[in-house]
Amino acid sequence: MSAATARRFVFTHPSLWLGLAATLAFTLLALVSLVWTPYPIANIEIGDRFLGPSAAHWLGTDNLGRDMASLVMSGTLTSFVVASLSVLIGAGIGVPLGLAAAAWGGALEWLVLRLSDFIFAFPAIIVAILITSLYGPGATNAIIAIGIFNIPIFARVARGGAMSLKTLDYVAAARLAGLGNGAIAYRHLLPNILSLIIVQGTIQLSLGILSEAGLSYIGLGTQPPSTSLGLMLKDAQGLFLIHPWLTLVPGLCIVLIVLALNLAGDGLRDAIDPRLKGVQQNAA
Amino acid sequence: MLLEVAGLTVKFGAVEALSDMSLTLERGERFGIVGESGSGKTLTALAITGLLPEGARVSGSIKIDGEPLPRSEREMARLRGKRIGMVFQEPMTALNPLMRVSDQIEEAIRINTVASAPRIEVPNLLKEVGLELRHGDRFAHQLSGGQRQRVMIAMALAGQPDILIADEPTSALDLITQRLVLDLIAEICTRRHMALLFISHDLKAVAWLCSRVAVLHRGKLVETGSVQDVLGAPTQAYTQKLVAASRFDVRPLARPPIGKTLLEVRGVSRDYKQGGPWPFGGKPLRAVDDVSLTVDAAECVAIVGPSGCGKTTLARIIVGLDRATRGEISFAGELYHGSDLPKARRRDISLVFQDPFGSFDPRLTIEQSLGEPLRLEKLDASTHVDRLIEAVEAVGLGQEMLRRYPHEFSGGQRQRLAIARALVTRPKLLVLDEPVSALDVSVRGEVLALLARLQADFGLTYLVISHDLGMVRAIADRVMVMEAGRIVEEGKPHEIFARPQHKLTQDLMAARLPEVG
Numbered sequence: 001m002s003a004a005t006a007r008r009f010v011f012t013h014p015s016l017w018l019g020l021a022a023t024l025a026f027t028l029l030a031l032v033s034l035v036w037t038p039y040p041i042a043n044i045e046i047g048d049r050f051l052g053p054s055a056a057h058w059l060g061t062d063n064l065g066r067d068m069a070s071l072v073m074s075g076t077l078t079s080f081v082v083a084s085l086s087v088l089i090g091a092g093i094g095v096p097l098g099l100a101a102a103a104w105g106g107a108l109e110w111l112v113l114r115l116s117d118f119i120f121a122f123p124a125i126i127v128a129i130l131i132t133s134l135y136g137p138g139a140t141n142a143i144i145a146i147g148i149f150n151i152p153i154f155a156r157v158a159r160g161g162a163m164s165l166k167t168l169d170y171v172a173a174a175r176l177a178g179l180g181n182g183a184i185a186y187r188h189l190l191p192n193i194l195s196l197i198i199v200q201g202t203i204q205l206s207l208g209i210l211s212e213a214g215l216s217y218i219g220l221g222t223q224p225p226s227t228s229l230g231l232m233l234k235d236a237q238g239l240f241l242i243h244p245w246l247t248l249v250p251g252l253c254i255v256l257i258v259l260a261l262n263l264a265g266d267g268l269r270d271a272i273d274p275r276l277k278g279v280q281q282n283a284a
Numbered sequence: 285m286l287l288e289v290a291g292l293t294v295k296f297g298a299v300e301a302l303s304d305m306s307l308t309l310e311r312g313e314r315f316g317i318v319g320e321s322g323s324g325k326t327l328t329a330l331a332i333t334g335l336l337p338e339g340a341r342v343s344g345s346i347k348i349d350g351e352p353l354p355r356s357e358r359e360m361a362r363l364r365g366k367r368i369g370m371v372f373q374e375p376m377t378a379l380n381p382l383m384r385v386s387d388q389i390e391e392a393i394r395i396n397t398v399a400s401a402p403r404i405e406v407p408n409l410l411k412e413v414g415l416e417l418r419h420g421d422r423f424a425h426q427l428s429g430g431q432r433q434r435v436m437i438a439m440a441l442a443g444q445p446d447i448l449i450a451d452e453p454t455s456a457l458d459l460i461t462q463r464l465v466l467d468l469i470a471e472i473c474t475r476r477h478m479a480l481l482f483i484s485h486d487l488k489a490v491a492w493l494c495s496r497v498a499v500l501h502r503g504k505l506v507e508t509g510s511v512q513d514v515l516g517a518p519t520q521a522y523t524q525k526l527v528a529a530s531r532f533d534v535r536p537l538a539r540p541p542i543g544k545t546l547l548e549v550r551g552v553s554r555d556y557k558q559g560g561p562w563p564f565g566g567k568p569l570r571a572v573d574d575v576s577l578t579v580d581a582a583e584c585v586a587i588v589g590p591s592g593c594g595k596t597t598l599a600r601i602i603v604g605l606d607r608a609t610r611g612e613i614s615f616a617g618e619l620y621h622g623s624d625l626p627k628a629r630r631r632d633i634s635l636v637f638q639d640p641f642g643s644f645d646p647r648l649t650i651e652q653s654l655g656e657p658l659r660l661e662k663l664d665a666s667t668h669v670d671r672l673i674e675a676v677e678a679v680g681l682g683q684e685m686l687r688r689y690p691h692e693f694s695g696g697q698r699q700r701l702a703i704a705r706a707l708v709t710r711p712k713l714l715v716l717d718e719p720v721s722a723l724d725v726s727v728r729g730e731v732l733a734l735l736a737r738l739q740a741d742f743g744l745t746y747l748v749i750s751h752d753l754g755m756v757r758a759i760a761d762r763v764m765v766m767e768a769g770r771i772v773e774e775g776k777p778h779e780i781f782a783r784p785q786h787k788l789t790q791d792l793m794a795a796r797l798p799e800v801g
Contacts, residue, residue, distance in 0.1 A: 169643035170653070172605055173705065177657040178630050191647040 016267020022260030026253075030080050033073035041066060041074045042225045050243055062232075062246055063239060071227050072253055078139060078228035079257070082221070083208030085143045087201050090150020095190075095197060097151070098158025102166055103185040112159070116152030124149035124211045125218075132220045139228070142221040146211045150204050157200045161193035199269045206261035213254050229254050286311050286479050287332070287447055291344035294327050294336065302327045302503045305344070309447065314473060314480040316494035316511070318487060318526070320724035321695075323500040325483045329449050332481070333368055334360040348447075365396035369440030371469075373452040375432035379424040385435045386410070386420030389442060396443030409438040414468055430461035437468065441476075448473065449481045454489065458590040459751055463795035466493055485725055487530040488797040491515050499523050515800045522726075529729040530800050532758035537740040542761070543581030546745050547602070547713055550576050552611035553769075554597055571597040573769035574611070579713070584739065584746040586756040586777075588792070589766035595749045598766075599715050602747065603635040616712070631660040634706035638718040640698035644690035650676075650701055651686040657709045675704040678741070679734060696727030700734065707738065717749045732759060753796055757781060765789045 038058065045065035053060045059068035101112035128145035135141055162185070165171060174184050209229075215221035216230030224231070229250040236246035287309035294302040302324035309315050319325040330336045332346055334353060346353050348367060354360050364370070372378045380388055389406050397404070410420055413434040424432055433453060440448055450469060454462040470493055473480045484490050490497055491511050498508040499522065507520045518524045552575050555568035571594045579585045587595045600606040602613060604625030612619050618629055625633070634657070637643040644653050654672050663671065673683045679700040690698060699719065706714055719735070720728040736759065738744055750756055756763055757777045765773040765780070765788060773786040784790040 169637040169639055170645045172600075173635075173637065173643055173653075174645075174656060175605060176603060176630065176635055178627055178660045179656070188645050188648075192645070 013267050013271055015263045016271055019260050019263025019265070019267055022256065023264050026076055026257050026260065027080060029073055030077035033070070033077050037067070037070035037073050039067035039070045041070050041227055043067070052245070059249055060245060062235065063243075068246070068249055071232055072229070072249060075227045075229040075232055075250060076253060076257070078222050078226060079209045079212050079230075079254075082139055082143050082146065082212040082228070083205050086146035086150055086208045086211075087204050089143070089147025090204060091154045091197060091201060093147075094151040094154025094156075095158045098155035098160075099162055099185040099189055099193075100181075101155070102159045102162035103181040103189065109159075112155060116155050119148060119152045122149075125214065125220075128215050128220045137220045137223055139222045139226070142212055142215045145215065145220075146208050149211070150208070153204060154197065154200065157196055158193060161196045162189040165189055165192050195268075199265055202261055202265035202268060206258045206265070209254065209257055209261070285309075285347075286313075286349060287481075288347040288350075289328070289332065289344070290347075292328065292331055292346065293343045294324070294331055295341045295343075296339055300503055301340075302331070305498075305500070305505055307498055307508070309479045309481060311446065311479055312473070312477040313496065314470075314482060314494040316482045316484065316490035316497040317500060318484060318490050318497060319500035320485055320726060322502070324503040325500050326451055327503075328500075329370075329451050329481065329483055333364055333370060333449065335364075365392070365443040365445075367443075367446050369443060369445035369448045371433070371436045371440050371448065371450040371453045374456050375429065375436045376424060378436055379432060381424050384421055384423060385427070389420070389435065389438050392439040392442035404442070404444065409441060412441065412472065413438045414464075428461070429457050430465055433457065433461075433465050434468065437465075437472070441472065444476075445478065447479045447481060449483070451483045452485070453482075455484070455486070459753070460590065460791050460795045462489075463797065466797075469493065487515060487526060487725065487800045491800045492797045499526065525726050527800055529725045529727075530754075532729065532732060532754050537736055539740050540582045540743040542583045545578050546581040546583075546616060547579040547747070548614040549578070549598075549602065550612055550614070552576070552598070552601060552608045552613065554594070554601060554606065555609045570769055572601070572608075575766075575769070575771055576611075577764060577771065577774075579745060579747055581712070581745055582739070582743045584748065584759055584761045586748040586750060586760035586763045587766055587771075588750060588753065588756055588763055590751065590788075593766045594769040595766050596717055599635065599717050599747070599749050603633050603715050604630060605635075627660065631657065631709035632712045634709065634711040634714050636699075636702050636706045636714065636716045636719050639722050640695050640702055641722075643702050644698065646690055648689075649686065650688055650690065650693075653690070654686070654701070654705045654708055657705065660709060671708055671710075675708040676701070678707055678738060679704045694727075695723050696730065699723055699727075699731055703731075703734065703738070707742075710742075711744070713745045713747065715747045715749070718751070719748065720755060721750070721752060728755070735759065753781070753792060765792070 043066060045061070047065065048061050049063055049065040051057050051061040057067050057069065059072060062068055062071065097112050101109040124146050127148050128142060131141045131145050165188070171184055171188055174188055179187065212221055212228060213230030213233065216228045217234045219234065222228040222231050232250035233247060236243070236250070240247045285308055289305060289307045292302065292305040293300065305324070305328055307315065317325045317328060327336070331342055336342060348363070354363060379385065386406050389409055393404060393406070406420060407417055410417060415431060415434050415438070419427065419431060427435065448469070453469065454465050457465060466489055469480065472478065480493070482490060482493055494511055496509065497511050497514050499506040499514065499520070501522050507514050507518065507523050514523060515527055518527055552572055553570060554572040555570050557568050575598060587598065589595050597606060601608050601622040604620070604623050607622035607624065612621055615629060615633065618626065620626065644650070651672060654675060655668060658668055658671060672686060676683055676685055681697065681700055681704070693701065720731050723731060732755065735746065739746065748756065748760060760777050763775060763777045763780050764771045765786060767788045773780060773784070773789050780789060781793065784793045
C-alpha cells in the first residue's frame with residue numbers, strides 16, 4: 001500500500017483509526033505498569049485515603065490510601081492479559097476445530113457443532129463458578145473460564161467462513177493436486193478466513209475485558225493484592241454515595257477500553273469488506 | 285425521436301468508464317449494444333434509467349420525446365415504470381423471494397398505471413409472456429430460470445412502457461430457454477410497437493433481434509449502424525475481431541493420430557441422498573444414470589447438455605473429485621470409481637474449471653498455485669521450476685507472471701493460467717468444464733486456438749463439457765448429448781448437427797441462432 005492509499009485508508013475509516021489509537025494508548029499504559037507505576041500498588045497509606053486528584057496523586061487515592069492512577073494502570077494490564085489470553089485459548093482451540101469441521105464434515109462436524117452448542121449453554125460465569133469451586137478463585141481460572149467460553153464462538157466463525165470457501169474451485173483444484181483435508185484447511189482455508197478471525201478476535205477481546213470485570217466484581221477473578229478494573233469497582237461500590245469518584249474511574253476505563261476495541265473491530269470489518277477490497281485491488 | 289442520447293460520459297473519480305456515447309431510438313425500433321464486460325454497455329442503460337451508482341458523474345444529454353430526464357428522483361421513478369421497462373440478467377435476485385409472482389406483477393401494475401387509464405390485468409400479462417395462471421401463485425424459487433425471466437418481462441410490461449431495456453436477459457439461461465425468451469421479446473416488441481434497447485455480449489442474439497447496433501469497447505463507441513453493415517461488413521478492427529470470435533473458427537492443425545482407448549466409463553451412476561443423514565429420507569436424486577462412454581488417446585470428445593443434466597457431476601467423478609455410486613472407470617487399464625483414483629494416476633488426469641476467478645487462491649502467488657499439482661511427483665527444486673516455466677510458456681505467458689497474484693490478471697489470462705496448472709504434471713487426459721463460457725467473446729477464440737495447439741504439440745486427450753454447440757462443433761471429434769443423467773445421442777459433430785435424432789438434440793439445434801455476417 002502506497003502512502004497515498006494509506007492516507008485515504010485513514011480518512012475513509014476514521015472509526016478504525018480512532019479505535020486502534022485508543023486501544024494502543026491503553027495497551028501502552030498497561031505495559032508501562034510492568035516497569036513503573038507512580039506508587040507501588042500494594043502501598044497502603046491509611047492516612048492518605050480518599051484524597052482527590054492532585055499533583056502527587058493524579059487520580060486521587062482509594063479507601064486504603066492506594067494511588068488510583070497506579071491501580072488503574074495495573075488493573076488495565078490485568079484486564080488486557082486475561083482477555084488476550086482467553087482469546088488466544090478460544091482461537092487456538094476453536095479455529096482448528098471449526099476448520100476441521102468444515103474440511104472433514106460428516107461425524108466430526110456434527111460432534112464439533114454439538115460440542116459448541118453444549119458450551120454455549122453455559123455462560124462464562126457458570127463455568128467460572130464451577131472452576132472456582134473446584135480450584136479456588138484467581139486470574140488464571142478466569143482466563144480458563146473465559147477461554148472456554150470463546151472456543152465455540154471461534155469454532156463457528158471459522159467453520160462458517162471455511163464452508164463458504166470450500167465450494168470454490170481452488171479448493172477442488174487443491175484436492176485434485178492430491179492435498180488431504182488437513183493440508184487444504186491449513187494452506188487454503190485458514191489464510192482466507194484469517195481476516196474474519198482477526199475481526200472476531202477484536203470483538204471477543206472487548207467481551208473478555210467485560211467478562212473479566214464481571215468475574216472480578218463477584219470475587220471469582222483477580223485476587224488482592226493484585227488488582228483489576230472489576231476488582232476496583234467491587235472495592236468502591238460500598239462507598240459509591242460518599243465517594244463516587246472511586247467507582248467512576250475504573251468504570252469509565254472499562255467503558256473506554258470496550259468502546260475502543262469495538263470501534264477497532266467494526267472498523268476492521270468495514271476495511272476487510274469485499275466491496276472495499278475491490279477498490280484496494282484496483283489501486284494496487 | 286423517442287430516445288436520444290448525445291455525448292453521454294460517465295466518470296468514476298478520474299476514470300472515464302463511458303465516454304461520448306450517442307444513440308437514438310425510434311418508436312418500435314430494436315437497438316442492440318454489444319460489448320465485453322467493462323465496456324460500459326450496462327452503464328449506458330443505467331444512465332438512461334437514472335440508476336447509476338453513487339459517485340458516478342454524468343455529462344451529456346439524454347432526452348425522451350425531446351424532454352431531458354427529470355432531475356427529481358420521484359419523477360424519475362415514475363418515468364422508469366411508465367416509459368421505460370427494464371429486464372435484468374439474473375431474474376432470481378431481481379424478484380422478491382417472499383412474494384408470489386402474481387402479487388409482484390400486480391404491484392408493478394398498481395404503481396405504474398394512472399387511475400383513469402384502462403388497467404391491464406395480471407392474467408393478461410401472464411398470458412402475454414407465455415405463462416399459465418397457476419404460475420402466478422408460485423414463488424420465484426419455484427419457477428425455472430426461463431419462467432422467472434418471463435415474470436420479469438411481465439413486470440416490465442406492467443406500466444405499458446414505450447422502451448424496454450433488456451440487459452443480458454438471456455445469458456443466465458440455457459440454450460433452448462434463451463431462444464424462447466429472445467423470441468418472446470421480439471414478438472412482444474412487434475405487437476406493442478415498443479422500442480427495445482438490447483444489451484448483450486452475444487453477437488448472434490443481437491443480430492437476430494435488432495435492426496441497429498452499437499459496438500462498445502472500453503467505454504468508447506467503436507462502430508454503430510445497421511446490423512447488416514456493422515456485423516456483416518465491419519470496418520473497425522475490433523468489430524472484425526468480435527465477429528470472427530463469434531464464429532469459433534479454429535484452424536485445423538496437424539494432429540497426432542487417434543490412438544487406443546484411454547478412458548472407459550462403464551455404467552456409472554451417482555445418487556445424491558436427500559433429506560439429511562436419516563435412513564428414511566427422501567428418494568435419492570440420480571444425477572448421473574448408467575453412463576458408459578469411451579475416450580481414445582488424442583481424441584477430443586464433447587459432452588453437451590442443458591444445465592442440470594449431470595455433465596459436471598460426471599466430469600467430477602472422472603477426475604476423482606466425486607465417487608460413483610455404481611459402475612467403474614478404467615483409465616489406461618487401471619480401475620477406479622472416482623475419488624479412489626490412485627495418487628500415482630492423479631497426475632495423468634487434469635481438470636480445467638469453468639470460472640477463472642474462483643479457481644485460484646487469492647492469497648497464493650501463481651507460482652504457488654501452479655506448483656501445487658507437482659506435489660504428486662517428487663521433483664527436485666530445479667526441475668520443479670523448469671516445469672512451471674514450461675507450463676506458463678506453453679499457454680503463451682511469460683515466466684515473470686509466476687510471481688504475481690491472481691487478481692492482477694484478466695479473465696482470459698486466468699483461464700490460460702488454469703490451463704497451465706492443468707498441464708504442469710504433463711497429463712494424458714484434460715477434462716475441460718465449460719472452458720470458455722465465462723470468458724469474453726474476443727478471448728474465447730484465443731483460448732480455443734491455444735487448446736488446439738496444445739493438443740497438436742503434446743498429443744493431449746480432451747473431454748470437453750459444454751452447452752455451447754458452436755464451440756463443440758469447432759473443436760470436438762465426437763459429441764455426446766446428455767439429458768437427465770443419461771447419454772441420449774452420440775456421434776460425429778457434423779452428423780449430429782445435420783441429422784439430430786433425439787428430441788433434446790433436435791430442440792438444441794432448433795434453438796441455435798443463425799451465424800453472424
